Amino acid sequence: MSVPDGSTLLDIYQTATTIRQCDERFLAMLTAGEIAMTYYSPRGQEVISAAVSANLQPADYVVTTYRGIHDHIAKGVPLDLLWAEFLGRATGTCKGKGGPMHITHPASGLMVTTGLVGAGLPIANGFALASLMKADGRVTVCNFGDGATNIGAFHEALNLAALWNLPVVFVCQNNLYGEKTPFARHTKVAHIVDRATSYRMDAVRADGNDAEQMWQVSREAVGKARAGGGPTLVEAVTFRFRGHNFGDDSSYIPPEQMARALTEDSVPRLRALLLEAGHATEDELAELEKQVAVQIDEAVQFALDSPFPDEAEIRRDVYRDEVTV
């Protein structure tokens, strides 16, 4: 199995640190009362998206879920348009009509963000089916959480994807909590990858905090799908540091579990690896982080300076033709 080179790891770090800094900025602005929204922090899942996307082409499709900003950023949704949509502005990816839970930016391949647990999997199959029928060589990646693996749509979709040999990679970002209930209280199945066995689908369990491993695992799965080898279920195990949504204090998470998870935290871990392996110096990483902060400053300012949608916008996009209301 090939290993990611220094430049690849640096790219993954740049994406992951962009996600983390965006998250910190959202949390700070929400805490200060400068903005208001239902916000689902990706903290803990940054490296998964960054490493998977490092193996995708711009034309490849991504479907994700309401906790999805890490997937949006990793797939290349422009930060200014993303921030504008999160803030409900006319300049956002969806003209302010979707919001944080429904980011769509086809130009980046980010096709659907759903607010319904598990609903993305059957739709991801559709993108993959179109690619199969058109032989366009695209791969679809579908992201979802561990909570989605106990809903019917997950099972219908896995069965169909395996049956039709679809070019899709299902990435379960297992953050060990579905809403406020721990994984072990959702199912007696020990590992999510075990689910794939019954559908005769390849599956691999990976440390979602290990950038090298995530890159390798997703490279293999994406490559296999592109080559006509069919779907894979990837279980990327990580942790959810900032509750189900903003305002959730995670009081139900045992402090020792939280403390242990922090020692595995993916972004600092990748940073240490880059330094240790000599892929970058402390100064170079500090400079990279500074540049990311500047980009986010600009995106936030763009969003804040953008107008809210005109009221006439409400009549558009219900159907192809405008409606009267």
Place this chain on the structure above:
Amino acid sequence: MTTVAQPVTGARRVTFGEACRLALEEAMAADPNVFILGEDIGDAETGGTFKVTKGLSTRFGTDRVRTTPISEQAIIGAAIGAAIAGMRPVAEIMLMNFTTVAMDQIVNHAAKLRFMSGGMTSVPITIRTATGAGRGTGAQHSDMLEAWFAHTPGLKVVMPSSPAEARGLLLSCIFDDDPCIFVEKKEIYGMRGELGEPGERIPLGQARVARRGEHVTVIAYGGAVGESLVVASQLAQEGIEAEVIDLRTISPWDRETVLSSVGRTKRAVVVHEAVRQFGVGAEISATIGEELFGELAAPVQRVASKNLPVPFSPALERVFLYSRDDIEQAVRTVAGASR
């Protein structure tokens, strides 16, 4: 309830089911992006429960006529994703009650993705589904749920009344850029009628005046159109001339045609097989009341099935279903009212 054939003058008489198949065949021949998926639809699986897709997998191959597992969410989800990616999928959900299994995909996704994406994506899918009472299929294989879908902005809901309507409307649904629910009343699959020109589409959102009349406007769709026409012919012998409007598209519905007709007749009866409460008839009746209140000679009458699950026993199913007698009674009631 018996069914009514369209008047026939030419030689091209086909059944309602054959007309649906013709539309699928024409659409698939015209556009390689059209494909169909659903349970049992391939010829190896007998060409569909109602044989509507018979012959299509043999002609177009199993790549474009995809028999699926019994997985309604997976069927609709696959149609949605493929549609966003540029295809024009036609998903067959064997019976309308089974659409309930896929409601998340239909209501939260197909209906809303265009809006939620600010028009960045669209979902040009057609969901064909069969249903209807009258042949003892009971409470879970007979429901008319069109009002559920019509209550969801973003969906188009279509219900044809004859072979020609089925073919022309289905073609329009397939090539429409929005998600369409196409409801086939299974008890009229055998209805025969004449077809229009090959490939002829009937525009969505436009009602048809199926019969001219000056005294009462009867608004119906699907199987209720034929029933209403029979009653209208009988009443004409007594000098009561009913105008029968075939709504064709339930959502968005043709308010102009309906309001213009009722504006003339001052009397309206809405007829559908679905249960009365919170139904399509309530919406149409309310709109007529809002727009024409001072001009009406009588309150709008609704003819519908009773507010019950569909019973199995023929003795009970008869009681559940609306009847020609109900239509006749309602027309007489409004026709008898004078201003």
